[in-house]
Amino acid sequence: MTQSEHLFKRAKQFIPGGVNSPVRAYQSVGGTPPFIAKAEGATLIDEDGNHYLDYVNSWGPILLGHNHPEIIGAVTQAVQKGLSFGAATRAEAEMAELMCSLVPSLEMVRMVNSGTEAVMSAIRAARGYTGRDKIIKFEGCYHGHSDGLLVKAGSGLMTQGVPSSAGVPQGCTLDTLTASYNDLHSVRQLLERYPNQVAAVIVEPVAANMGVVEPAEGFLSGLRNLCDRYGTVLIFDEVITGFRLGIDGAQGYYGVQPDLTTFGKVIGAGMPVGAYGGKREIMQMVSPCGPVYQAGTLSGNPVAMAAGLCQLTLLHDHPEIYDAINRLGKLLRQGLRDIITRAKAPCCVTGVGSLCCLFFTPGPVTDYSCAQRCDTGEFGRYFHHMLSGGYYLAPSQFEAMFLSFSHTEQMIRDTLSHAAEFFLRGDQ
């Protein structure tokens, strides 16, 4: 029995599924998840000493590579001053100032501890600001696990939200309306059907939790126009794209300004952090300035702030980092496209910047229903082929591949030649 097998068995006795977040249990691909002991640069090392080239990067936060010396240095310095004070600190003020200076739509920002919390709080602020209850989300977009957002679409657009998790009362999702990604008409219909009732439209500006689905030309600007027309707050959930697609996120990349933005992942550099912010007028609704209550014992934690502040400062000082990771993303996407074309595989490749996804469906994938057509069994076989070669992909068809600044062109080329073996195996 390997160390990972042994640890998985032990963990399953005391943690549901042996994991603290479900996708880690490998249920959709089968097998035992490697238990990770440590990481360095682009490499993960498991408890059995196996090395893997990491394409998960903690699901996005690790943008510069694992164990970046400057980030580790900043965290070490912070740790030596104390882990938490539950009081205002210099690092929080500097973090907020830096974020607002880097992202033009941010006038004020509030730190929280996870992406889930950021989204939940942003929606509360939007509801408090508009005095309206309903929100519109898109099928296939993930916004964390708060009750009101665990909704899959009903049979039709006009149905009210049905919880997609047990334990969520019907009442919690009654105000969650669901539209189709890349379909402005579906949004307009809901806004017309519920006049003066929709507080916010929330969207992943690049959908990266149903595989990677890019916004169609005009989709994000169309949402901006609809929200303006109906007095609805536009929220971009940039928990993945924020500071990954560029220093000003997807909103900079696509040139569309939301009213509120949620962050997580990259802003914590691997520490548990989230944030929400945007227009001053809306953010001043939040306590203690206004009537929208929101708080957190560990929010703005000094160690987490040190990590995030260091990563964002490095990104600001070295814009060439984005050029490099985006170039690697392009190389990876193009290489995978060449392979599936050569193999005539019924697959397609999507992605933008340092995000990439290989869908096991011919595509094009423009929304959730397209993504649902994937052959997840074939993905599972591909996943295990890659893992056994030392390539650590997300163990689900519906997740992105994340690149870091520690990845090199040679690593991408090695990955591509191992992937090609899977697709061209019949040709030998």
Ligand SMILES: *Cc1c(COP(=O)(O)O)cnc(C)c1O
């Ligand atoms: C990861 C993610 C979240 C939730 O963040 P957690 O830190 O896991 O709570 C929310 N929105 C998007 C777009 C995400 O990718």
